[in-house]
Amino acid sequence: MRLFGRKNGEDDSAERIAEFWRWWEGARPGLDAKVAAGGRDSLASLAETLAPAVSALHSGLVCEVAPGRNAAHALVVTAAGDAELRSLAHRWALAAPPADLVWEFHPSRQANPQAADLTLRAGDYEFGVGKLVLGLRVPRGAPRVDVSAYHPIFSELDDDTRLDAALLALDSVLGEDDVARWVGEITAVTFQPIDAVPAVHLPAVVADLASEFDGEQWVALEGKTARGRPLIAAARFPLRPVDHPLYDQHLAVTLPYAGRDGDKLPTGASVEALRDFEERLTRVAGDWVLAAHLSAEGHRIFHLYADPAGEVRRQVEELAATWGEGKARVDVAGDPAWSAVAAFIS
Structure with missing residues (x-):
């Protein structure tokens, strides 16, 4: 049963978010009672109560109840790696009520300082993150670290479950956003990689890598258009949508x-x-x-991403109208995954 839904195909995400928090206010006493009951059964019941309300926001969102950083519990509503839904999850979190002693709210899985002591579920099995080890490779000049993850239980799992387990463990060690930001290719393997290190060392490796890309950097590129014409480009480096989760409005400014x-x-x-x-x-x-x-081919295209709640579009259109070497064009579209600049994402 949908608690609140889309009307006439229009984007009513702001209303659906508001409806969720109105629902939360009414459901909160019952949710707190389940928390107070404690135990695995009460947490399972809590998840069952929350799931329909989160699905009403969008069927692709995933909700989890996790230990909080400052509160007893954290409600996490995450896009679970779906870049198209990341901005929705972040707007949901921005609309949340203030955190208190019982609840805090996050739009992505947070790193757990005690990740080594965590036990996670993979299919019909449970596994300890403390036994997860990683083979790490940083390609030269790349703002990413490639990961081969191994756990003794992985040989018991099918390929998809094994990868899901590795991703869930990496999220607990590093945090979901930093996994999207700094981790490149992820493979879950059934043999221990050479020179493997405990997974809990990954944050230190990432911090060292991140220090090499501190501050604004750009890269110059050359290529060919679809018609074989020369093309030159410049792109922010690294360029990742996760760094700007609310910037889901694409503005393409074309100047002849x-x-x-x-x-x-x-x-x-x-x-x-x-x-x-x-x-x-x-x-x-x-x-x-x-x-x-x-x-x-006689045109320069600037690719901008903005929060549509602001006045950026109006200002950019006014600026484009001042271009003196031909008629400028500003094309505007929703693009939460930054698909228009997919070739430049690093």
Whole structure:
């Protein structure tokens, strides 16, 4: 049974979030009673009560009750790796009531300082995170660490369950957002990798890797268009949607430039005009980020991602209207997974 749902196909996520928290206010006494009862059966009953309300937000969201950082319990409503739903989970958490001694609220699984002592469930089995070991590889110059995860119980599990177990354990050790941010390829293996280290050492490895990418960095790229024309681009590096979970509105600003070389790339005064436009673009107020820009076939496209609740769109459209080398165009669309810049995501 859906508690509250979509009307006429429109995006009513704000209303569904508000409905959830109205439901929570009424259900809270019963939920607290289940918490007070304690024990595994009461937690299972708690999850059964919460699941329909979370599914009404979106069927792809996953809810969990976990130990809190400051409260006794944390209600986690997570996109579970689905980039399309990450912004919804974060807006749900932003609308939450203030945390208290019993409940706090998170839009992703949090790292557990006592992860080594945790026992997690994988299918019909339970396994201790303390026995999980990892083979780690950091590709040269990459902002990611590739992981081969091994646990003695993995040989008892099928491939999908084994990978799910590895992901759940990594989330508990590092936190779901940092797994998305810093962990690249993940494989769950049935043999212990050479030079494996305990999984609880992963946060230290990631912290060392992250220190190499501190501050704003950009990378210059070259390529070909679908028609075989030369293309040049610049992209923020690293570029990850998880760093900006509320920026799910994509603005593509397309500027035709007059100065073109034989490959239709910008030249002469147009180079300076484009540089000046970009500098003015950086002064646009609000919550947004310039992800990348590319030039080819006589046009430069700036790819921006913004929080649609602000005034970024209006300001960008006003700025684009001042472009003097042809008619500028601003295309706007919802894109929570940042699919328009998928080629640049690192």
